[in-house]
Amino acid sequence: MRKTFAAALGLIALTAPLSAQTPAPPPAPTASARELFGRAATAAPLAARAIGTYIRGCLSGAVALPVDGKTWQVMRLSRNRNWGHPRLVQFLERFAARVPAIAGWAGILVGDLAQPRGGPMLTGHLSHQIGLDADIWLTPMPARTLTPAEREEMSAINAVAEDWNDIDPKVWTPAHVRVIKAAAEDPLVERVLVNPAIKKALCRDAGTDRAWLRKVRPWYGHNWHMHIRIGCPPGSTECKPQDAVPPGDGCGIELAWWFRPEALKPRPVGPQRVMKLSELPATCTKVLVAP
Ligand SMILES: [Zn+2]
Structure with missing residues (x-):
């Protein structure tokens, strides 16, 4: 019986296709990082x-934000970008739960977090690579579950006026201020990126309680969604923090820079440079080839 079993095993070994025996060769250091990480389907x-x-x-050990929560829905499901460091996912769940009380919205619509193993993406975003960034739409979540098709096709509402000089008063509400303020006030959040026109409106509407404005940073785009960035989690020894945000509410000369004619034009984008795998930290190759 034992002999037959061994023989059978031998037979299997002899006839098994080569691919089952030989592990895939390691990816070339010169390979395009965004092609490799864009193909990773699981954490x-x-x-x-x-x-x-x-x-x-x-990003290693990513978890997926469930596509539906009581107070959130993930958009653009086909992109498979609802992955993040567990700390980011916990933050989003906790934050979303507070939104009905803060803003009177049914919840939030969540855009991109990161790919299952993070890394650069084939389309969009320069950042969102290490599972600590998330986009939250400035459009409130409807009080019903969106269909998968709606989550692909529905567009966010632009909160900024056509000339980019201020918010669109037909779209902007006090609830927007409260949602952005609540995000900025969370101790885990280091930065909230918004369009300069939105920062202008926040500076105007904040009143005397202004400390939170420091974390709200003007940046190109971000007129459909705000971008939330949390700090390096404890234990992520290879995570490189950003410089601290400068002191002050950022409502003065720094904000004024964004409204000069040359800054109001769309950001000049040259041909996007393709990052090689070797340009990422060496640990990222291990993350990529992990089974
Ligand atoms: Zn973003």
Whole structure:
């Protein structure tokens, strides 16, 4: 019986296709990082770690934000970008739960977090690479479950006026101020990126309680969604923090810069440079090849 079993095993070994015996060759260091990470369909089953910088890194041990919660819905499901460091996912769940009381919205619509193993993406975003960034739409969640098709096709509402000089008063509400303020006031959040026109409106509407404005940073785009960035989690020893935000509410000369004619034009984008795998931290190759 034993002999027959061994023989059978031998037979299997002899006839098994070559691919079952030989592990895939390691990816070439010169290979395009965004092609490799864009193809990763599942998380790397390793400890949860944000590795590298927000614009050059990867993510191990990611978890997916469930596509439906009581107070959130994930949009653009086909992109498979609802993955983050567990700390980011916990933050989003906790934050979403507070939104009905804060804003009177049914909840939030959540855009991109990161890919299952983080890394650069084939389309969009320079950042969102280490599982600590998330986009939250400025459109309130409807009080019903959107269909998968609606989540692909529905567009966000632009909160900024056509000339980019201020918010669109037909769209902007006090609830927007409260939602952005609540995000900025969360101790885990280091930065909230919004369009300069939105920062202008927040500076105007904040009143005397202004400390939270420091974390709200003007940036190109971000007229459909705000971008939330949390800090490096404890234990992510290879996560490189950003410089602290400068002191002050950022409502003065720094904000005025954004409204000069040359800054109001769309951001000049040259041909996007393709990052090689070797340009990411070495640990990212391990994250990529983990089974
Ligand atoms: Zn973003």
